[in-house]
Amino acid sequence: MKLWAFFLLAAIVMVVLCASFASRSPDGLEKVMIDVPVEAVLEASANNCVFHALLPDYTFPGVANEQFSTSLSGMIGVLVTFSLCSALALLMVCKK
Amino acid sequence: MHIPDGILSPEVNVTMAVSSVGFIAYSMKQVYGKVKKQNIMFAGALGAFIFAAQMLNFAVAKGTSGHFLGGVLAGVLLGPGMGTLVMTLIVLVQTLLFQDGGVYVMGANIFNIAVVGAFFGYYVFAMTRSLIEGATGVLFAAFVAGWITIVAASIVCSGQLAFAGLFPFIKLVGPMIAIHVKIGIAEGCITVCILLCLLRVAKKESSPLMTNLL
Numbered sequence: 001m002k003l004w005a006f007f008l009l010a011a012i013v014m015v016v017l018c019a020s021f022a023s024r025s026p027d028g029l030e031k032v033m034i035d036v037p038v039e040a041v042l043e044a045s046a047n048n049c050v051f052h053a054l055l056p057d058y059t060f061p062g063v064a065n066e067q068f069s070t071s072l073s074g075m076i077g078v079l080v081t082f083s084l085c086s087a088l089a090l091l092m093v094c095k096k
Numbered sequence: 097m098h099i100p101d102g103i104l105s106p107e108v109n110v111t112m113a114v115s116s117v118g119f120i121a122y123s124m125k126q127v128y129g130k131v132k133k134q135n136i137m138f139a140g141a142l143g144a145f146i147f148a149a150q151m152l153n154f155a156v157a158k159g160t161s162g163h164f165l166g167g168v169l170a171g172v173l174l175g176p177g178m179g180t181l182v183m184t185l186i187v188l189v190q191t192l193l194f195q196d197g198g199v200y201v202m203g204a205n206i207f208n209i210a211v212v213g214a215f216f217g218y219y220v221f222a223m224t225r226s227l228i229e230g231a232t233g234v235l236f237a238a239f240v241a242g243w244i245t246i247v248a249a250s251i252v253c254s255g256q257l258a259f260a261g262l263f264p265f266i267k268l269v270g271p272m273i274a275i276h277v278k279i280g281i282a283e284g285c286i287t288v289c290i291l292l293c294l295l296r297v298a299k300k301e302s303s304p305l306m307t308n309l310l
Contacts, residue, residue, distance in 0.1 A: 003297070007141035011148035023153040023161035028275040029097040029253060031160040035271060053195035058151065074151055077189060081147040084185045086140030089178070092124075092131040 008082060015074035019067035097253055098190065098205050101198030105260040112256065113203025119211045120184055126177035139174060143182045146170060147189065154282065162279035164286050165249070167213020168221055168241045172291070176218035183210035204256050208249045217245040231295055238291050239284035246280035247273060 001009075026034060055061070055073040063069040104112075131139070146166035153161040166186075171179035187206050190196040197205045218241075225237035250272040258265035 002137070003294075004137035004141035007138070007145040011141070011144040014145075014148040014152060018148070018151045022151065023155045025153070025155055025159050025161040027097060027153060027161050027163065028156070028250065028272065028279060029099065031275065032268060032271045033103075051199065053193055055193055056195045058194050058196070070151075073194070074148065077151075077193060078144045078148050080193060081186055081189050082140040082144035084140075084189065085143030085182050086136055088181060088185060089131050089136040089139035092127045092129065092178070093133055093136065094131060095129055 008078075011078045011082075012075065015078050016071050018074060019070040022070075097208060097249065098187075098197030099201045099208075099253065099256070101200050103198070103260065103262065104201045104204060104256055106200075108256050108260050109200050109203060111203075112201070112207050116184075116203045116206040116211060119180060119215055120206075123177040123180040123215070127175070127181070131178065135174075139178060139182060142170060142173060143186060146183070147186050149286075150186070150190075156275060156278045156282070160275055162275070162282060165209065165213050165246060165283055166287075167209060167245050168217040168238060168283070169287050169290060171214040171218030172221055172238060172241075172287075173294075176215050179214035179218060180210045183214045186210075204253075208253050208256075212249045212252055213245050216248065217241050220244050234295070235288050235291060238287045242284035242287040243277075243280035246276050246283045250276035 025031070055076065058070050058073050058077075059066075060069040060072040060076075063072060146164075146169065149164045149166055151163070153163045156162045167179070167183055170182050173179070174182060184206050187197065187202065187209050191199060191202050191205065221237045221241035223237075224240045225233050227233065228236050251269060254263075254265060254269040254272045257263045257268055
């Protein structure tokens with residue numbers, strides 16, 4: 001199997017499994033912002049909605065099942081990232 | 097470690113945005129016309145892989161999680177220029193499609209993840225790699241670079257928050273480092289595992305990418 005295909009497949013597998021295994025605890029930065037009490041700031045950031053993303057916080061709107069929602073949105077992210085990065089590489093290709 | 101909107105000041109946002117744009121422009125200049133056709137799909141697939149891996153949060157301490165960043169992996173396998181650009185695209189997708197990280201603070205997030213992670217990470221790798229010969233040197237350098245970039249990014253992030261005037265640096269940087277030294281170990285280990293697999297496979301595939309490592 002081609003190397004790139006393996007990495008892409010691995011990405012898809014990770015996204016499909018992620019919903020089950022990913023930890024729900026806040027990440028390092030979020031945890032520190034909670035501990036060093038900054039509720040006012042966290043509130044400000046929550047109210048500071050610049051725009052509404054299509055797949056907010058890795059969920060697929062309208063899908064009730066949380067795991068399926070995360071996996072589906074993750075899959076879209078994988079494909080979008082794959083396309084964008086490939087397109088960028090294509091733009092940068094050696095021209096002879 | 098994606099900073100949400102509303103936390104950083106306009107001064108920090110602008111400074112970080114300008115810095116990131118500078119590194120992005122430099123990276124583009126470095127790689128323009130240099131990418132080989134056979135590596136196009138690999139760049140795409142590695143980007144997708146790192147994006148997916150960043151979704152897998154794991155517990156590092158009670159009530160705290162971390163995740164793989166992939167900056168050093170991108171830098172080592174794609175070079176500092178392309179690695180930075182791929183990581184930048186990942187942050188873009190995360191911010192604009194998933195609202196993971198703020199829009200105004202995107203400059204800071206790109207700086208922490210792409211510039212510190214991939215660009216700086218590559219050079220840490222390159223310098224450390226010369227200490228030990230062969231594949232052992234590559235793996236050792238990858239671990240060290242992985243760990244250093246995570247801790248460095250957490251310090252830079254603390255600096256950004258402190259400069260925004262909301263948090264005293266001293267109060268913030270301690271807990272940030274404490275958590276991220278652990279996340280850094282995971283980053284180093286995961287990077288090493290992936291490279292180890294690639295080094296095994298490379299002998300069969302003799303991918304041009306591997307010439308970066310060997």
